[in-house]
Amino acid sequence: MTALANPFRPAGSDRIDPVLVALWLVLIVVAALWIAPFLFIIFTSLKTNSTVMGASAFAPPTNPDWTNYAAAWTRGKFSTTVFNSAVITVVKVPLGLAISAMAAYVLSRIEFRGARAIFLLIVFGTMIPFQVLLAPLFTLVNGFGLINTKLGVILPYLAFGIPYQVFVLHGFFKELPRELSEAALIDGASHFSIFWRIFLPLSLPPLAALLILDFVATWNEFAMALVILQDNSTWTLPLGLMSFQSQFSRDYGQLNAAIVMTVLPATIVYMIFQRYFVSGLTAGAVKE
Amino acid sequence: MKFWRSAQPQGLLLLAPALIVYGVFALYPMLNVVVLSFMRWNGLTADKVFVGLSNYAGILALDPVFWTAFRNTAIWTVLSIVFPPLVGFALALGLDQKIPWRTPLRALFYMPVIIAPIAVATMWRWMYDPFFGLFNAVLTSLGLQGVIQDWLGDGAVALYSVFVASVWQTAGFSMVLFLAGLQSVSKALVEASRIDGANAWQTFWHVRTPALRPTITIVLILSTINSLKAFDIVYGMTGGGPAQATQMLALWAFTQSMQLGDFGRGSAISVVLLLITLAIVIPYLQWALRREERVR
Numbered sequence: 248m249t250a251l252a253n254p255f256r257p258a259g260s261d262r263i264d265p266v267l268v269a270l271w272l273v274l275i276v277v278a279a280l281w282i283a284p285f286l287f288i289i290f291t292s293l294k295t296n297s298t299v300m301g302a303s304a305f306a307p308p309t310n311p312d313w314t315n316y317a318a319a320w321t322r323g324k325f326s327t328t329v330f331n332s333a334v335i336t337v338v339k340v341p342l343g344l345a346i347s348a349m350a351a352y353v354l355s356r357i358e359f360r361g362a363r364a365i366f367l368l369i370v371f372g373t374m375i376p377f378q379v380l381l382a383p384l385f386t387l388v389n390g391f392g393l394i395n396t397k398l399g400v401i402l403p404y405l406a407f408g409i410p411y412q413v414f415v416l417h418g419f420f421k422e423l424p425r426e427l428s429e430a431a432l433i434d435g436a437s438h439f440s441i442f443w444r445i446f447l448p449l450s451l452p453p454l455a456a457l458l459i460l461d462f463v464a465t466w467n468e469f470a471m472a473l474v475i476l477q478d479n480s481t482w483t484l485p486l487g488l489m490s491f492q493s494q495f496s497r498d499y500g501q502l503n504a505a506i507v508m509t510v511l512p513a514t515i516v517y518m519i520f521q522r523y524f525v526s527g528l529t530a531g532a533v534k535e
Numbered sequence: 536m537k538f539w540r541s542a543q544p545q546g547l548l549l550l551a552p553a554l555i556v557y558g559v560f561a562l563y564p565m566l567n568v569v570v571l572s573f574m575r576w577n578g579l580t581a582d583k584v585f586v587g588l589s590n591y592a593g594i595l596a597l598d599p600v601f602w603t604a605f606r607n608t609a610i611w612t613v614l615s616i617v618f619p620p621l622v623g624f625a626l627a628l629g630l631d632q633k634i635p636w637r638t639p640l641r642a643l644f645y646m647p648v649i650i651a652p653i654a655v656a657t658m659w660r661w662m663y664d665p666f667f668g669l670f671n672a673v674l675t676s677l678g679l680q681g682v683i684q685d686w687l688g689d690g691a692v693a694l695y696s697v698f699v700a701s702v703w704q705t706a707g708f709s710m711v712l713f714l715a716g717l718q719s720v721s722k723a724l725v726e727a728s729r730i731d732g733a734n735a736w737q738t739f740w741h742v743r744t745p746a747l748r749p750t751i752t753i754v755l756i757l758s759t760i761n762s763l764k765a766f767d768i769v770y771g772m773t774g775g776g777p778a779q780a781t782q783m784l785a786l787w788a789f790t791q792s793m794q795l796g797d798f799g800r801g802s803a804i805s806v807v808l809l810l811i812t813l814a815i816v817i818p819y820l821q822w823a824l825r826r827e828e829r830v831r
Contacts, residue, residue, distance in 0.1 A: 254635045271634040277626075278643055284703065285646075287669045288658050299667055303676070350553035357546035365554070367824075372561050374816040378766040378785040379805045382792030383564035383571060386578065406560030409553050438545040467651035469767045474793055485653040489771060492657050503661065510654045517649045521642050524649070524711075 292316070292503035299499040315500040316508065322495065323505050327480060328487035335397055335404070335483060336465045343405045344457060347412035348450070352442045354413070355420040356428055366417065372410030377403070378470050385474040395478045403471055408464070412457050419453045420446060456523040463513050484509050565809070571802035578798040590803035601804065603779050604787040607694055608763065608808075611783065615762035619702050620754050623709025630710070631717045641714065645707035652704065656771025659700035663687050663772075687773050690780030697772050697781055704768070705761065709754050716750030717743065749826065756819045763812055784808045 255263045255271070283305075291299060292315055293308040320326070354366045377384070384403055385394075393399030423446070431441045447454075469485040476482055479490070488509045495502055517524065572590055576583045594601040626644055630637050647655065662669040663686035671683045686696040720743050728742045766785045769775065775782040775790065784804060792801025 254633055256633060267632055267634060270629050270632065274626075274629050274634070274640060278640055281644055281647075281703070283669070284658055284662060287662060291661070303672065305669065305672060346552040346556065349549040353546040353550040357543075359543060359546060365550075367820075368562075369553075369557060371816075371820065372557060374760055374812065374820070375561060375565060376760065376764040376785065376808070376812055377561070378764045379788060379808045379812070380564045380568055381789050382578065382798055382801045382805065383568040384560070385793065386567065386571070386798070387560065387564055402556060403560045405556045409557045409561075413553065438549065442549065463649050467649075467653075469651065469653045470770075470789075473770075474789075485651050485767075488651075488657055489653055492660070492771070496660075499661070499667065502657070506654055506657050506661075510650045513649050513651065514646070517646065518642075524645065 288503050288506050291499055292507050294500050296497075296499055312500060315504040319491070319501040319504040319508065322501065323487055323491045324479070324482075325484075325487065325505075325508060328482050328484045331397070331476075331481060332466060332483040335401060336462060338397070339401045339404045339408075339465050340458060340461045342401075343408045343461060344412060344454060346405070347409050347457075348416055348447065348454065349442065350409070351413045351416035351420055352438075352446055355417050356441075356446075357438065366413075369410050369413050372407070373414060375407075375410075377407050381470060381474045384471060388475050394475060395481045397481070399475045400468075400472055400483075403475070404465060404468065408461055412461070415453055415457060416450065419450055423449060455520075459516065459520045459523045462516060466513050568802045568805045568809070571798055572806045574799050574802075576798045577796045578792060579796075586799065590799040593800055594803050594807070598800070600779050600782055600787060604782040604784045604804075607780075607782055608765075608784045610694065611698065611765055612759060612762040614698050615701070615705070615758050615765075616755055618698075619705040620709045620713075620751075620758055622702060622706040623711075623754070624713050626706065626710040627713035627717055631714060641710070644710055647704045648707045650704070652767035653771045655700055655704045656768045659697075659703075660687065660772050663696055688777055690777050693773055693777060694781045697769055700772065701765070701768055705758075709758065712750060712754050712757075713747070716747045720746040752819075752822070756815070759815055760812065763808060 255267045287305060290305070290307055293311040293313065294302075294315075295312050298308065298312075350369070354362055354369075388394055388399045388403065391399070393402070427445060428441050431445060432438075436444075467485060468483075469489070472483050472486055473489075476486060482490070488505055491505045492502060573585060573587060574583045575586045575590075630641050630644075665671060665683075665685045665688065668686075670686060674680065674682050684692055687693050724742055724746070725738055728738045733741070764785060765783055766789070769781055769783050769786055773781040775786050785808060788801045788804035788808065790801075791804060792798045795801075
């Protein structure tokens with residue numbers, strides 16, 4: 248956190264603005280409300296069932312009961328779901344970025360008939376709500392015999408990740424100077440090596456932003472996994488949590504421990520790579 | 536080898552993986568859902584029967600749940616266009632000022648966005664627990680026992696209870712877009728208006744708001760599209776209940792196909808929702824592309 252020089256003073260003024268101080272206090276109160284659900288979940292995850300039912304709901308746990316975590320881990324089969332989620336994410340995210348970047352390079356740097364039409368067709372995909380297509384996706388994946396397989400979810404995940412990534416990277420590649428690829432082409436370099444040696448190294452910032460956004464999206468995805476991964480040995484974390492909730496909803500401490508364990512990885516990634524989230528989101532949505 | 540030295544085949548090779556995966560797993564299901572909506576099919580066996588428009592007739596005329604879902608989706612969409620963007624805008628305005636801790640505060644308000652919607656659903660279901668949940672505990676300790684509700688069990692309030700959780704999850708998204716929009720408003724312009732004697736309110740209304748118009752459009756469109764997608768949070772909190780009081784079109788299409796085994800009707804509902812989405816998206820894309828050309 249960087250300390251702010253001269254807080255509460257509007258630009259060009261030396262006086263403390265009381266309106267800003269009031270605004271700040273309001274924001275602090277709202278922030279406390281915003282964070283309350285997290286605290287409530289963490290507190291409950293450290294309480295025994297009798298404490299949950301006996302004592303005040305927002306009292307911090309006086310003697311934390313860490314056994315909820317171990318119990319929820321075993322009963323919720325977290326070792327299986329974490330493993331499945333991790334494999335799917337680790338395969339899908341880099342692979343998706345690679346094929347999106349390749350496509351974005353072609354669409355921004357190689358001229359051919361139909362390039363514009365293909366670009367529009369892909370960008371159109373950013374707006375398709377896949378939640379509407381769960382049944383035909385099931386039919387399709389079932390047709391390939393891939394129900395209950397990791398590949399069966401990875402392929403649709405790839406398909407629905409491509410549009411936004413191509414859109415953002417296309418915008419970025421187009422801003423790079425034309426001479427960059429032209430000079431290399433004259434020197435006899437192929438498009439493969441221009442893409443690999445020049446464009447990829449230059450586009451690390453947008454790639455990092457997209458990587459983080461896609462990690463979180465893939466880690467959190469629920470609806471497609473729900474129709475494709477039906478056998479509980481293939482479940483991902485969100486499916487495991489949903490099932491935990493329906494089976495053990497009266498084991499309050501364990502249920503909340505399960506919630507904490509489910510959201511923790513994405514939260515940690517968010518805290519470490521915070522600034523990339525903002526740049527990744529605004530790259531697509533807001534052009535200066 | 537000569538062939539591969541020219542641009543076209545190299546381009547094709549680089550483009551092919553994305554195009555094939557996208558075509559097969561995103562575009563094809565979208566076309567297939569239209570075909571399926573004219574069939575009677577249980578999704579598993581081979582016997583698909585062409586039934587013309589009878590699935591559409593079925594959902595529009597004979598299925599009261601469809602209209603409940605339609606109405607709920609409409610209410611949800613209107614609420615989603617108004618509240619999360621308003622909250623996000625207010626937060627962005629505040630956090631754009633010179634106040635202490637503004638970076639950690641921004642991070643905090645954005646945090647719910649990155650949490651799995653299904654986890655948000657589970658969290659809020661627990662907070663809404665009628666006996667031991669946070670809400671009723673707070674109301675009791677404030678002496679407001681009269682307001683206590685079975686938040687998710689009472690059909691009259693359930694939809695709004697779910698929506699409050701959705702505001703908590705999505706407001707940070709609008710906030711980030713608005714913050715970026717606010718920061719792109721030229722400092723020189725704001726400065727100049729101040730020197731010309733405009734007060735803070737005039738600067739806000741006449742300089743910053745007009746410059747924010749594209750951001751506002753984008754936030755509203757994205758909020759609309761996201762609201763039509765509402766699935767996880769409803770599925771996780773109420774499953775569409777009680778008595779279909781929180782049923783939504785996307786969820787009802789899923790339920791018809793995957794749980795009731797009627798892929799024809801499920802697909803017909805999907806097509807209706809797709810058409811609504813396209814009616815919003817296509818004009819927006821045209822606007823966005825025109826704007827992109829102008830900027831260039």
